Amino acid sequence: MLKTTLCALLLSALPFTPKQSPAPPPGTAKIQVALLLDTSNSMDGLIDQAKSQLWKMVNRLADAQRQNQGIELEIALYEYGNDGLPSNEGYIRLVQPLGKDLDGLSEKLFELRTNGGSEYCGWVIKTSLVQLSWSTAPDDLRVIVIAGNEPYDQGPESFRESCAAAVAKGVVINTVFCGDQTEGIKTHWKDGATCSLGKYMNIDTDDRVEHISTPYDTTVLRLNDQLNATYLGFGQHGVSKKERQMLQDSNAKLYGSANVVQRANAKAKASYSNADWDLVDAADADPEVLAKLDKDQLPAELRGKSEEEIRVAVAELKTKRMDIQQQLRQLEIVIDDYIREEKKKTALGTQTLDNVLIEAVVQQALAKGFSFPK
Numbered sequence: 001m002l003k004t005t006l007c008a009l010l011l012s013a014l015p016f017t018p019k020q021s022p023a024p025p026p027g028t029a030k031i032q033v034a035l036l037l038d039t040s041n042s043m044d045g046l047i048d049q050a051k052s053q054l055w056k057m058v059n060r061l062a063d064a065q066r067q068n069q070g071i072e073l074e075i076a077l078y079e080y081g082n083d084g085l086p087s088n089e090g091y092i093r094l095v096q097p098l099g100k101d102l103d104g105l106s107e108k109l110f111e112l113r114t115n116g117g118s119e120y121c122g123w124v125i126k127t128s129l130v131q132l133s134w135s136t137a138p139d140d141l142r143v144i145v146i147a148g149n150e151p152y153d154q155g156p157e158s159f160r161e162s163c164a165a166a167v168a169k170g171v172v173i174n175t176v177f178c179g180d181q182t183e184g185i186k187t188h189w190k191d192g193a194t195c196s197l198g199k200y201m202n203i204d205t206d207d208r209v210e211h212i213s214t215p216y217d218t219t220v221l222r223l224n225d226q227l228n229a230t231y232l233g234f235g236q237h238g239v240s241k242k243e244r245q246m247l248q249d250s251n252a253k254l255y256g257s258a259n260v261v262q263r264a265n266a267k268a269k270a271s272y273s274n275a276d277w278d279l280v281d282a283a284d285a286d287p288e289v290l291a292k293l294d295k296d297q298l299p300a301e302l303r304g305k306s307e308e309e310i311r312v313a314v315a316e317l318k319t320k321r322m323d324i325q326q327q328l329r330q331l332e333i334v335i336d337d338y339i340r341e342e343k344k345k346t347a348l349g350t351q352t353l354d355n356v357l358i359e360a361v362v363q364q365a366l367a368k369g370f371s372f373p374k
Helices: 002-012 041-062 102-111 121-131 159-169 181-186 189-194 217-228 238-253 257-266 279-285 307-346 353-367
Strands: 026-038 069-080 092-096 141-148 171-178 200-203
Touching: 026 041, 026 121, 026 353, 041 069, 041 102, 041 141, 041 171, 041 257, 041 353, 069 102, 069 121, 092 102, 092 121, 102 238, 121 141, 121 159, 141 353, 159 171, 159 189, 171 181, 171 189, 171 353, 181 189, 181 200, 189 200, 200 353, 217 238, 217 257, 217 307, 238 257, 257 307, 279 307
Parallel strands: 026 069, 026 141, 141 171, 171 200
Antiparallel strands: 069 092
């Protein structure tokens, strides 16, 4: 206990000089994941688990590399089986297309509400294959994750035909049955996965997701606040999207400080990019953006400054952000080790979405030639 306390005190002191190597440079390899979530009346537990584990999933997949380069992580979200949605469209809604807007994904996930239920798995899979902009690169990982609790073969669209279409696009389907494993097998959820060489899993939606606090959480939360201060909202949506960023911090906090830590660690990685509204990320993506911006599009903090003063201010914030992100990446390694040891001591383990899903997708990524050095 004394050793842990001393270590926590050392980590909370400033300055903090991490020894981890810099993040790998961005590459072009992609991991694409489409989440298809049943939002019928009985699925409140599923939606709650998805909300609480979004950042854990992002964190794990964002660690992927190919040939010592980082990857592009794109996530899409569908809801299906909700009687509030149009029946002629299969009670299906595209909530967010494949993309990198992780705050937008979190925002929309927290807006989901359950209602009624006619769950057509074959239809929602077919819809996602047609609507989404799937990569055509043979070495990219393309994954559908569909979760629900009704028979998999319901509805007018054959799940087997939808699965054949997925195989033709190189998309793997992982199925998550919310209930007893044997019941899921009887109702074709296993068939729905094996037809595309995907994995069948089952979860207990009544289980609470484990969030293990660590002695380092306070330090991460402080660094997260410092990280937020490096964002400069510009353009028409800059202010509202910066406010959205803060709101998603608050949403993560609903599940405890350990979940905020997961989100903070995700914000330290290249997959968390906000070049559409943050001037620091925008300048990193396009060095000429500062010269292109009209003065009225600038953040309030920079108006009235010369172009050179603006460049210096943005460069300073970028340096500060990189330093904070590097500290967060180093702390993430320490935290992961701590949690791993705590789980060994207490034999913690639940049949929840995170525990069954994340490693399944990681194994599929490894089979495609991705690596996870951390």
